[in-house]
Amino acid sequence: MKTMRDTGLLFRRSLTELLRNPVSLAVSFSTPVLYLALFTPLLNHLPGAPGLPRGSVLGLFLPGILSLLAFATGIARGFGTVFELRAGVIERFRVTPASRLAILAGPILAAMAMMFAADVVLVAVGAAFGFRPRWTGLLVLAVLLALLMAIMAAFSIAIALATKDIISFAAIVNGVNLPVLLLAGVLLPISLGPLWLRVLAHFNPLYYLVEASRALTAGTFGDPAVWQAFAVLAPLCAITLGWATRVFRHAVA
Amino acid sequence: MDHVITTAGLRKSFPARGGRVEAVRGVSIDVGRGEIFGFLGPNGAGKTTTLRMLTTLLPIGVGTATVAGRDVARQPGQVRARIGYVSQLGGADELATGRENLVLQGRLYGAALPETRRRADELAALLDLSEFAGRPVKTYSGGQRRRLDIALGIVHQPEVLFLDEPSTALDPQNRASLWEHVRSLRDHGTTVFLTTHYLEEADALCDRLVIIDHGQIVARGTPRDLKKQVAGDAVVLVLRDGDQAAGRGAELLRRQPYVRDLTAAGGQVRLYVDDGGAALPRLLRLLDGAQIAIRSVQLSEPTLDDVFLRKTGRRLRDTGQPPEGRAAA
Numbered sequence: 001m002k003t004m005r006d007t008g009l010l011f012r013r014s015l016t017e018l019l020r021n022p023v024s025l026a027v028s029f030s031t032p033v034l035y036l037a038l039f040t041p042l043l044n045h046l047p048g049a050p051g052l053p054r055g056s057v058l059g060l061f062l063p064g065i066l067s068l069l070a071f072a073t074g075i076a077r078g079f080g081t082v083f084e085l086r087a088g089v090i091e092r093f094r095v096t097p098a099s100r101l102a103i104l105a106g107p108i109l110a111a112m113a114m115m116f117a118a119d120v121v122l123v124a125v126g127a128a129f130g131f132r133p134r135w136t137g138l139l140v141l142a143v144l145l146a147l148l149m150a151i152m153a154a155f156s157i158a159i160a161l162a163t164k165d166i167i168s169f170a171a172i173v174n175g176v177n178l179p180v181l182l183l184a185g186v187l188l189p190i191s192l193g194p195l196w197l198r199v200l201a202h203f204n205p206l207y208y209l210v211e212a213s214r215a216l217t218a219g220t221f222g223d224p225a226v227w228q229a230f231a232v233l234a235p236l237c238a239i240t241l242g243w244a245t246r247v248f249r250h251a252v253a
Numbered sequence: 254m255d256h257v258i259t260t261a262g263l264r265k266s267f268p269a270r271g272g273r274v275e276a277v278r279g280v281s282i283d284v285g286r287g288e289i290f291g292f293l294g295p296n297g298a299g300k301t302t303t304l305r306m307l308t309t310l311l312p313i314g315v316g317t318a319t320v321a322g323r324d325v326a327r328q329p330g331q332v333r334a335r336i337g338y339v340s341q342l343g344g345a346d347e348l349a350t351g352r353e354n355l356v357l358q359g360r361l362y363g364a365a366l367p368e369t370r371r372r373a374d375e376l377a378a379l380l381d382l383s384e385f386a387g388r389p390v391k392t393y394s395g396g397q398r399r400r401l402d403i404a405l406g407i408v409h410q411p412e413v414l415f416l417d418e419p420s421t422a423l424d425p426q427n428r429a430s431l432w433e434h435v436r437s438l439r440d441h442g443t444t445v446f447l448t449t450h451y452l453e454e455a456d457a458l459c460d461r462l463v464i465i466d467h468g469q470i471v472a473r474g475t476p477r478d479l480k481k482q483v484a485g486d487a488v489v490l491v492l493r494d495g496d497q498a499a500g501r502g503a504e505l506l507r508r509q510p511y512v513r514d515l516t517a518a519g520g521q522v523r524l525y526v527d528d529g530g531a532a533l534p535r536l537l538r539l540l541d542g543a544q545i546a547i548r549s550v551q552l553s554e555p556t557l558d559d560v561f562l563r564k565t566g567r568r569l570r571d572t573g574q575p576p577e578g579r580a581a582a
Contacts, residue, residue, distance in 0.1 A: 097334045
């Protein structure tokens with residue numbers, strides 16, 4: 001009850017901060033659309049090529065971009081944490097009786113709200129160019145996007161709290177970015193790769209989201225990728241949030 | 254006396270290259286209700302670390318601490334509800350207005366919205382912020398910001414207010430106004446615990462203080478009592494011919510029975526005497542007789558710096574280490 005109330009207060013605070021920053025606002029809406037605009041033309045000849053399913057380019061890649069956006073929004077959260085740590089904001093909250101989980105969850109949920117707003121724009125633009133998803137599938141996908149975003153955000157915030165400085169934090173985030181993105185099949189399906197790559201991909205949470213996102217938008221709810229994504233992401237989300245809360249309680253000196 | 258803060262044998266060490274660094278080494282204090290209590294010491298002395306343990310921000314290493322009647326290690330939530338804390342950084346949201354900051358802070362302490370709004374206006378008036386309360390914090394001057402930070406720290410009317418280096422980066426005028434505000438808080442019943450490395454601040458503001466160095470308390474008492482311990486006036490003789498002359502002069506003056514705690518460095522001789530006015534002519538005559546030329550003379554009543562010098566062998570003003578940063582804290 002108290003956690004909910006505190007989360008609501010801190011959610012509103014973070015969202016207001018995000019909305020008051022015109023640059024971040026513009027970028028968070030333009031980036032996904034740019035991805036769509038710049039990448040799709042490259043891929044027009046790909047569907048139906050060896051290793052790739054048939055279907056529209058947008059049907060194949062737009063879910064991937066939604067997944068990518070969830071990943072990127074989440075992992076960028078720690079930048080804000082490093083800043084707030086340096087500015088004394090986090091300390092100011094920590095010394096109040098506010099719920100520790102709420103102090104973490106408020107900013108995560110605010111970034112998530114912004115992400116969904118960008119998702120809506122992306123899907124609307126996609127629809128204008130012929131993207132025809134199954135709408136119920138899209139709603140189920142929203143749950144998975146939220147889970148992955150929260151996982152990456154909790155991970156990112158925990159790293160930010162542990163490193164406390166922007167250079168080390170950015171180095172770790174960049175180091176994580178590339179392998180996770182490559183091994184997820186965000187832009188190109190992983191099924192194109194050799195066996196070892198496909199095995200390795202199963203250790204990547206983003207991979208499950210990307211696979212499920214294609215199945216869900218296509219409306220094939222029975223695809224094993226869907227339940228597998230829930231089975232991997234839901235517990236992982238609980239674990240990373242618990243871990244981040246722990247780091248928050250103890251490691252911030 | 255009714256104690257609001259009690260600590261016994263507080264210790265804290267941090268991992269560092271080649272072992273552990275002991276930041277706080279056995280700090281025991283009692284702070285009475287309604288007093289301004291100071292922690293005076295150089296940067297890196299362990300002031301901030303102690304403060305962070307008392308405010309639940311840092312786990313206590315060894316020892317016990319009770320704040321506002323609650324055990325800090327076992328009842329951190331209850332301690333948080335009863336204390337206010339203003340860090341060196343402040344930490345107000347820059348894009349939000351002063352009033353928005355105050356309202357959120359009050360809400361985080363569990364107050365209802367109408368009550369918090371009323372309290373925010375009250376605090377803005379109390380700390381002379383009403384005029385800017387509706388403006389974004391990033392437009393505030395240093396002094397205005399500091400007053401907002403303090404308002405944020407007392408939004409829930411805490412029993413104890415912790416201030417970490419409250420006047421850092423303030424100009425003298427703002428510093429004086431800050432002191433007035435702190436005194437008025439004390440006069441309204443709030444206990445104030447502050448850390449400072451400014452001698453003048455400790456002297457002017459604190460009812461009682463401890464001097465801390467290398468994580469240990471080296472002296473405690475009221476500013477007046479501490480200065481009385483040094484007993485006497487400080488005399489500084491600046492000699493024309495530098496260190497060599499200072500060495501000779503030091504040797505000569507040290508032999509005088511009424512001269513105490515003499516130190517010589519950088520072409521200066523510093524010493525203490527019971528009655529500076531009476532001793533000065535004799536000192537000058539002695540140096541003159543030994544043909545040691547004097548450039549200037551200062552006579553001053555003892556300061557807390559003299560107390561620090563007496564207890565540690567160093568001057569607080571000279572401990573020019575980098576500021577106590579987050580890593581050292």
